[in-house]
Structure formats: C-alpha cells, structure tokens
Amino acid sequence: MSTWRARLGRLFPTLxxxxxxxxxxxxxxxxxxxALQKVPMVLLNWSNVxxxxxxxxxSQPFKEDNFWPTxxxxxxxxxxxxxxxxxxxxxxxxxVHLRLPKARAFVEFLTVLPYVVPPIALVxxxxxxxxxNARWYLNSEYxxxxxxxxMALPFTYRSIDAGIKAxxxxxxxxxxxxxxxxxxxxxxRALFPNLMSSLVSSSxxxxxxxxxxxxxxxxxxxxxxxxxxYEYYGLKAQSGTALALMTLIGTTALLxxxxxxxxxxxxxxxxxx
Amino acid sequence: MSALTFDAVRKTFGTAVALEGLSIDVEQGxxxxxxxxxxxxxxxxxRIAAGFERADSGTVQVRGNDIxxxxxxxxxxxxxxxxxxxxxxxTVEANVEYGLRTxxxxxxxxxxxxxxxxxxxxxxxxxxxxxHQLSGGQQQRVALARALAIQPEVLLLDEPLSALDAKVRTTxxxxxxxxxxxxxxxxxxxxxxxxxxxxxxxxxxxxxxxRIEQLGTPTEVYRHPTTAFVxxxxxxxxxxxxxxxxxxxxxxxxxxxxxxxxxxxxQGTRVKLLVRPEDLTISESGLAGTVTSVTFQxxxxxxxxxxxxxxxxxxxxxxxxxxxxxxxxDRVGVGVNGTHAVCEAAE
Ligand SMILES: Nc1ncnc2c1ncn2[C@@H]1O[C@H](COP(=O)(O)OP(=O)(O)OP(=O)(O)O)[C@@H](O)[C@H]1O
Ligand SMILES: [Mg+2]
Numbered sequence: 227m228s229t230w231r232a233r234l235g236r237l238f239p240t241l242x243x244x245x246x247x248x249x250x251x252x253x254x255x256x257x258x259x260x261a262l263q264k265v266p267m268v269l270l271n272w273s274n275v276x277x278x279x280x281x282x283x284x285s286q287p288f289k290e291d292n293f294w295p296t297x298x299x300x301x302x303x304x305x306x307x308x309x310x311x312x313x314x315x316x317x318x319x320x321x322v323h324l325r326l327p328k329a330r331a332f333v334e335f336l337t338v339l340p341y342v343v344p345p346i347a348l349v350x351x352x353x354x355x356x357x358x359n360a361r362w363y364l365n366s367e368y369x370x371x372x373x374x375x376x377m378a379l380p381f382t383y384r385s386i387d388a389g390i391k392a393x394x395x396x397x398x399x400x401x402x403x404x405x406x407x408x409x410x411x412x413x414x415r416a417l418f419p420n421l422m423s424s425l426v427s428s429s430x431x432x433x434x435x436x437x438x439x440x441x442x443x444x445x446x447x448x449x450x451x452x453x454x455x456y457e458y459y460g461l462k463a464q465s466g467t468a469l470a471l472m473t474l475i476g477t478t479a480l481l482x483x484x485x486x487x488x489x490x491x492x493x494x495x496x497x498x499x
Numbered sequence: 500m501s502a503l504t505f506d507a508v509r510k511t512f513g514t515a516v517a518l519e520g521l522s523i524d525v526e527q528g529x530x531x532x533x534x535x536x537x538x539x540x541x542x543x544x545x546r547i548a549a550g551f552e553r554a555d556s557g558t559v560q561v562r563g564n565d566i567x568x569x570x571x572x573x574x575x576x577x578x579x580x581x582x583x584x585x586x587x588x589x590t591v592e593a594n595v596e597y598g599l600r601t602x603x604x605x606x607x608x609x610x611x612x613x614x615x616x617x618x619x620x621x622x623x624x625x626x627x628x629x630x631h632q633l634s635g636g637q638q639q640r641v642a643l644a645r646a647l648a649i650q651p652e653v654l655l656l657d658e659p660l661s662a663l664d665a666k667v668r669t670t671x672x673x674x675x676x677x678x679x680x681x682x683x684x685x686x687x688x689x690x691x692x693x694x695x696x697x698x699x700x701x702x703x704x705x706x707x708x709x710r711i712e713q714l715g716t717p718t719e720v721y722r723h724p725t726t727a728f729v730x731x732x733x734x735x736x737x738x739x740x741x742x743x744x745x746x747x748x749x750x751x752x753x754x755x756x757x758x759x760x761x762x763x764x765x766q767g768t769r770v771k772l773l774v775r776p777e778d779l780t781i782s783e784s785g786l787a788g789t790v791t792s793v794t795f796q797x798x799x800x801x802x803x804x805x806x807x808x809x810x811x812x813x814x815x816x817x818x819x820x821x822x823x824x825x826x827x828x829d830r831v832g833v834g835v836n837g838t839h840a841v842c843e844a845a846e
Contacts, residue, residue, distance in 0.1 A: 397584045401642075403571040404549055404578040405598030405649060415597070419588040 254474065261468035284472065286465035292454050299367065300451035304436040307374040308429045311382050314375065316425070319386045320417070323395055337383035340376050349373060349442040364446060373442055378435040382428045389424020393417075430484045434477060500563045502527040502685035503548065503653050508557035510543055510709075517543040519709035520557065525653075530679055530686040531714075532696040535706035536732070541689040542581075544706075545655050548687060550574050561652055572601075577646030577684075581658040583638045585630035591617070591641050592626040598649035616644040619678060636667040643675065647682060654679070654686040660695065672699055693733045697721060705729045723759075727843035730773045737779065737813040739835070740845070741772040749842065751835055752786055752808055758837040764844070773841040776801060776816035781825070785832035788813075793825050804833055 259270055264278035287293055322333050340348070352373060356364050363369055395417065402412040418425075443450040455473070459466030501524040510518040517540045525531050533541040546552040548559055550571035558567045566574060585594050595616050599609045617623045620640040630638055639659050646654060659675070660668045676699045679686050690696050696703045697717045705712040705720060705728075713720055713729045724730035741749040741758075745766040749758045764770055781802060791812060792803035800822040802815045815833060825831070 393587065394582055394584070397580050397582050398586060400549075400551055400571075401578070401580065401584040401586070401645075402597070403551070404574075404576060404655075405645070406572050406575070406601040407597075408572050411601055416586050420586070 254471070257467050257471055261464055261471055283465040283468040286462070287458060287469040287472075290454075290458060292449065292457075296449050296451045296454035299449060300437055303368070303370055303374065303450065304433040306368055306371040307378065307436050308432045310371055310375050311378060311432050312425060312429065315379075315383055315386050315428075316421070319383065319390055320395065320413075323390050324399060334383070334387070338380045341380040345377060345439070345441045346445065348376065349445045353446065367448070369446060370439075370442060370448055370450070374432075374436050374439065377439065377442070378432045381431040381435065385424055385428035385431060386421075389421045389428075392424070393420045426484060430480070434481075437477070501525055501560075502529070502562060503687070504558075504560040504563075505544065505548070506558045506560065508544070508547060508554045508559065510540070510547060510552060510554050516709050518547070518554075521709070521711065522557075523704055523711070523714065525685055525687065527685055528680075528683045529701045530676070530688055530699060532688045532690055532700040532703045533706055534690055534693060534696040534703050534733070535712075537691060539706045540709040541691070541706060542657055545578075545657050545687060545689050548653065549576050549578050549655055575649065575651050576653045576655055577649060577651035578655040579639065579642045579646050579657065579659045581661055583630065583635065583662070584642055585633075585638055585645075587630050590627050590629055591622065591633070594630075594641055595645045595648050597645060602649065612648055616648045619647070619682075620644045620674075634667075635663050636671050639663070639671065640674070643678065647678070647684070652685065654684045656686065656688045658689050658691070660690075661692075668695070669698075675699065697733070703733075705732060707732075722839055724841055727771075727773060727841055730841040730843075735776060735814065736773040736841075737776065738811075739772045739774060739813070740809070741770050741842070743768045743770060743842070749837065751837075754786070754835065756835055756837040758840045758842055761842050764842060769845045770842040771845050772835075772837070773843060774835060774837070775839060776814045778836040778839055779813060779815040780834040780836070781815055781817055781821070782832050782834040785834040787830070787832055790825055790827055790829040790831055792827065793822060804831060806833065 259275075260267055261283055262279055262281065263270065263274075264280055265274055318333075322330055326333075353364065356369075398416050398420070399412055402416040407415065438452060439450070440452040440456060443453050444456070455466065455469060458469065503523075503525040505521050505523045508518055508521045509516075521540070521544055523531065533544055535541055543552060547554050550566070550569060554567060558565050560566065561574075585591075586597065589597070592613055595613045596609050599612060604612070613626075614623070617626055620643055622637060622640055622644070625633065625637065625641075630641075633641065639662075642659070656675070660671055663671065672695055675688075688696075688699060697720075700717055702714060702716055703720045704714045707728050712732075713725045715723075720729060720733050724733065730736055739751050741751045743761050743764045743766055744750050744755060747757050747759060747761045748755055749761050749770065749772060750756075751772060758772060761770070777799075781804075786806050786808070788804040788806040790802060791805050792801075794801040794803075799816050799818055802817055802822055802825060803812055804815055805812050813833060
C-alpha cells in the first residue's frame, strides 16, 4: 500500500510535466502540419502525418513588401520602449528603495494597475484626448512607445525591483559614497554592474510585450509586425501560419539565450571599471 | 583641538527621538566605542558623522571645521558596515582600489597602496578573489582595508563583528585594535557588546535612549559606573536589598558596609545595592546560602549561591583554585565588598 503510494508520488510530477508539455506542443505541431504539409487542411489525419512536408512556405513571408518595414518598425518601437522604461523605472525604483521605503507597497500597487485596464480602453482614451489636442503626437511613428511603457509596467517594474532587492543597495550606495564617489559614479560602478541581469531580463520582457502587441497598434493604425502578421494570415493562411511558427520559435530562442546570459551573470563574470 | 566633535547633535525620525543632544569629543588617534542597547541611537550617530543622515540641530566638526552640511562623498571618512558591503562585481583588489580611483590617484600609487593595505589586513593572497569566495571575517577585513586605503581622517565602524562567530569575533576585534593603533587613526566603534567595548576602547561612551549615560575609560565605566543603567549594562551585577544608614554606609541584611555615593539618598531609604560577582566572596561568615552551581571559566570560577534569607541567586566570581573544594549543595557564607557597589532607588 505504502510503496504503491510512494511510487505514485514519484510518478505524479512526471505525469504533470508530460501533460503540460503536450498541452503546449500539440497546437504547435498542428500548426506545423497545417503550415508545412502540402495536404489540404480538411484531409489532414493520422494516416498522412508524414506526407508532403515542405519548407517552401517558410520563405514566402520574407518576399512580402510589408514584411521588412513592419518588422523594422516593431524593433524600433521595442528599442524605444526598452530605453524609456529603463530610463524611467531604474531611477524610480532606486529612489523608492533608498528614500521612500514606506511607499514601496504603494508604488508596486500603482505599477500593476495597467494590468487591469484593458489595452483597448487605454488606447481609446489616449486617442480621444490627443486627436483634437495634439494630432502630431498620434501621427508620430513612436506614438506607441509611451503606451507600451505603461502596458509593460507590471512586468518590468517587478523585474527591476527584484534585482534591487537581491542586492543590498543601501549599503552598496553608502559604501561607495563614503569612498568618495558621487551619485553618477556610484551608479555606474557599484550599482549598474550588479543590476545588469535584472535590467537585461526586464528589457527582454518589455521587448516581447512590444513585439506581440496588436490591439493598440491596430487601433492607432500603425503598421507594426503583429498587424502585418494578422493581415498576412487573412490573405495567405498557410504561409501566415508558417510565419507565426517562426516568430514563436524565434522568441523562444531569444528567451533561451537571455536565460543563459543571466545565468552566467549570476556566476559573476569579472567586471573591470 | 579634537579630531572629531559632536556638538549637541539632535536627530528625530518623525516622532521618534534617535539622538537627544549628543556631545562627544574624540581625540586624535583615540578609539571611542559607542555602547548601548538596540535602538539607543548608535548607528544614527555614526551615520551623522559619515554624512548619510542630517542632524536636526547641532554640529559635527573635524579638527574644528564644521562639516555638518558636507555631503558624504566629500567628507573623507572611512566606514565599515555591519552587513557585508563589498562590491560583489569587483575583486578584493578592486574593492580596496575603489576609493583611490574616485580620488583620481595615479595607477602605480594605487597599486602600491592596495598592496600595502592588503598586507596590513593579511589578505595579500586573496587579492584576486570575489566577495562570495571569502569568509565573513575575511570580507570585513577587506572592508577595513578599503576604508583605510583612502587615508580617512576618521574611521567609523558600525558593529563590524556582529555577523561573525564568537572565535572570529575576538581575533578580528584584536586585529582591528592592532591596526587602529599602528595606523594611529581616530575611530568611532559602534557595538552593543560590552565585552567587545571593554576590550578594544580607549574610552567608552555608554548610551541609552539617545543620551550619553557615561563617557569614560573602560576601567572607569566598569569600576565606577555613574548610573545604575551603566552598572547593569556593562558587566553583570548582583542585586541586594539594602537600607541607607547615613553617610556612605548601607546595611545589607543586617551587615553594615560602606558604599560610594550612598549619601545621595536620605538616611533610612530602601535601595538596591548593585554588586559585581568579583566583589562577592565565599567566606565562613557573611550571608548564609547554598551552592547551586559551579561554573569553571578558565581563569576564574563562577559560583551560584542561593541566599537563605532572600531566596535569591547571586553569582560569586572566585579566583583560580579557590572554588575547587566546592560542590553543589554545599553550605557557604557570602561576603560583600561595597567599595565599587552602586545604589539604585528601590521602587
Ligand atoms: N531611517 C529611520 N527611520 C525611522 N526611524 C529610525 C531610522 N533610523 C533609526 N530610527 C530610529 O532611531 C532610533 C535609533 O536607531 P539606531 O539605528 O541609531 O539604533 P542603534 O543603537 O544603532 O540600534 P541597533 O543596536 O539595533 O543597531 C531607533 O528608535 C530607530 O527605530
Ligand atoms: Mg545600529
């Protein structure tokens, strides 16, 4: 009886792992079949799992006129959002930690608020306000950047905050200052190198949010990569699915690389200053 | 002129008073310990000296120059913190070099100075390690080297030993004292450990609730505590009920003895007499009691005696060998020497 239980106890986590892997992998595999098999969708079944595979559809999206411009806009938006996010949040988080520790819970609460506001509500409000007052802003290529900063806030602030909590900022800052360093030097030499990995992961989170956002871009009629993907899928379902697959794999690969990178940082790569 | 002066420094945090008009003169090359229970304002005093906190009123001076408004990075003070404070991204060497770089000292001089400092704290072989590759004691030695490298005017140490285990504490404590005297640097040393303060200091500043209770040499503080708080906080005390019989005399359970400063109380006042274990003796006469414990402590032996009349335990510190014949349950007498006793009003 007890050995039976112990065996089940050992088996259970493995079963959960397999079940969740299937839950994620099956849709991906189905998409792959749809995108890469030269078999009409209605005829796809177990008997022809291995028939007619071809990588031809993978190269199709790159030939589209809108592919590169939209990808480049999305990358620019991601870059801008990352820069603005770090520029705003790092000083804020440090300030809260060093000077207003009592306000920490409140600030954390503020940063999760965007999570409960639907993107469509946010963008509709912004558009309604700026259209009569500052049209130039909505016309700008980068109008989405501030919106994305707000949208990514719940993830990015937490990640930066966790990085700050992991080191004893207060003591490091005090030590650096007592050794004659002003604020700039203190940040550059004592804080930044030790916050590096959390800043990198925060940037990555921001970038993934930007690269996948559709609602806001579509509402403001910006030609970003997700809007292209949506349109393209409407026109050519099969290569559209292929593109979605590549995007998924690309993002996962990036995630893997960054995880590796932050691991290595954790092991303390020597930094000279 | 004093190397470091606190002049009527007051500091509050909201409604909490951390320092209530603190005035201390630290002489050149002197080590003063700030000793007191948790929350008495020791760290606050140190942080005000370093410039991390601003005093509400009062001034801080270095060699007569008012530095109250000077920001920390322009103060030239070396500080060692209670928690480990080495920069985790830098090697031992680079940590020690940090303050020299911010001062723009040329490379070869920096290297010379780093080598000198590491030799001083005996960590030359660890130069290329990172903080996480060092023991706690080694980390604090690097922190000390880092603080001393900049040749500060004052060294500030905030409970640098409290995170270490007992054995390392005593060796590092003695090492800090050795280095401090050899460099001849004016030092403020914060601790809540009276033994540490007694061992290391030129003078001890006993604090309570933001005020100075007594400022004096270790002997003065231990032998002639001016207040009951100091008497209790520094070292251990036995408490005996007594009555002031006039002048500097008290009666303890019928035995008359002289006690300093008993004349501060009116004749007939009931007081508590605070007596150190080494001022009690085991004798044939004296207060009768039963031995309840015999604790061998190396150089001396601590004997616990339950007094018959009081039904109270006192501890008696007897010299080497003198307690060898004692065992638990023995009937003994306890003699009292009041020369160093302190009278405290009984409530
Ligand atoms: N930043 C702060 N905000 C609010 N109150 C503070 C702050 N720093 C210190 N205090 C208060 O001031 C008083 C003195 O604190 P301080 O840290 O100087 O004590 P301490 O003697 O160093 O104690 P410990 O031995 O526990 O380190 C305490 O009552 C403390 O609660
Ligand atoms: Mg303290």
